[in-house]
Amino acid sequence: SQQGEEDPQALSIQEGENATMNCSYKTSINNLQWYRQNSGRGLVHLILIRSNEREKHSGRLRVTLDTSKKSSSLLITASRAADTASYFCATDAHDYKLSFGAGTTVTVRA
C-alpha cells in the first residue's frame, strides 16, 4: 500500500531558485528516505533521515522530518537543470519494505 504522499505533484522553477516538496505519511516509521528518478531510469537514493532526527543535509539537499505531524520536506537549493527529475519519498516501517509515494515532478528551467 502507498503510505507516502508527495505535494505538489509537479513543480516548475527557474535555475538558481530553491525547490521544496513535502511528503506526508500515515503510520509510525523507522526512517524516511528520498529518491530521485530521471525519466525512464531507475531510482537513486538521495538521503535517509531516521525517526529520531529532525533535519539532515547532504550537499544542496536539506531534509526535515516532523514525526508529530507525520511529514517530511525536501529542499533543493540553487537548483540546476540537472535536478530536473521526479522525486519520491519512501517510508520504512520496520518490516524490510519501503512504501513509496506517487512523486513530485520537478522541472528546472534554464
Added chain:
Amino acid sequence: SQTIHQWPATLVQPVGSPLSLECTVEGTSNPNLYWYRQAAGRGLQLLFYSVGIGQISSEVPQNLSASRPQDRQFILSSKKLLLSDSGFYLCAWTSPGGDGQYFGPGTRLTVL
C-alpha cells in the same frame, strides 16, 4: 563496489505469452531483494521481496511470481501475460540493516 543488473532493458510481448525478467547483484552477499512495478507517471508498487534464498514474500496477488534460486539472483516470471502487466519493472537491493535501497536500471515491458 556493488552493482545491480537487470535484463532485458525493454521487452514487447503478446498477451498470453510467458515472462522472465532477471536481476543480479554483485559485490555484496545476503542482500534483501525487491521487485517493483511502476505505471506511467506513478509511484512504485512493491510486488515481491526476498530476505534469503528461496524466501519470497508476495505483496500483490496477481499472475506474477518470483524466485530466488541463488543469493544474488532474483527472477520475476509469469506463465501468461495480461495487458495490465505492462509497466516499468525495477529490481532493488539493500543490505540487512542497511541505509536505503539501490535500484537497477529497470525493464520496460509492453504487453500487446
